[in-house]
Amino acid sequence: MLTWQSDLYALGVAAMDAAHAEFCRLVDAASRASDEDFPYLLHALIEHTRGHFDHEERLMRECGFPALAEHASEHRRVLGELLHMANAVEEGRLRFARLYVSQGLPAWFRNHLAxxxxxxxxxxxxxxxxAPADDTLPVS
Ligand SMILES: [Fe+2]
Ligand SMILES: [Fe+2]
Incomplete structure (x- = not known):
């Protein structure tokens, strides 16, 4: 289970906090879903996660974040795991995918967030x- 708790998870950057709250909501919805609804909710979670990761990677490029490559590579790894779970569902391995979403993914999220x-x-x-560079000083 993963429930958004702003006192624990908020990082103080509004767009990131909103994406993380939505991530928690989708993980929780998929975790609680019936077996019938789980595949649809897993796809919704994958779509959200793509956008969430793209957004963070754009922020990293814009601010020249030094650990961009490492952070983006971790995003790719987890997105790969999620896609692997979608394949597992198609192959009938629903329990495996459900365990990943309800246990593996929340543990990963808490660690990645922190x-x-x-x-x-x-x-x-x-x-x-x-402070912005002060270019208003008169040239002497
Ligand atoms: Fe994130
Ligand atoms: Fe991230």
């Missing part, structure tokens, strides 16, 4: 509070 996403949010907040 490490890579937290580092990105800290970098974005530093960037936002940095």
């Amino acid at each position: 490490t890579m996403d937290a580092a990105l949010a800290a970098s974005l907040k530093r960037e936002a509070t940095r």
Whole structure:
């Protein structure tokens, strides 16, 4: 189970927090779904995750984030796992995919949030509070 808790999970960057709250909502919905509804909700989770990861990678490029390659590679790995689970469902291995979504994915999310996403949010907040270069001083 994964329930969004802003006191635990909010990083202070509104767009990232909104994406993470939606991620939690979709993981929770898929975890609670009937076997019949699970495949559809897994696809919704995969679509959200693609957008969520693309958005973070765009933020990293825009702020020149030094660990972009490492963070993006972790995103690719997890997206690959999710696609592997969608294949597993098509092959009838529903229990395997359900265990991943209800246990493996929440554990991954908490760790990724506290490490890579937290580092990105800290970098974005530093960037936002940095004083603009003062080019108004008269040239003497
Ligand atoms: Fe994230
Ligand atoms: Fe991330």
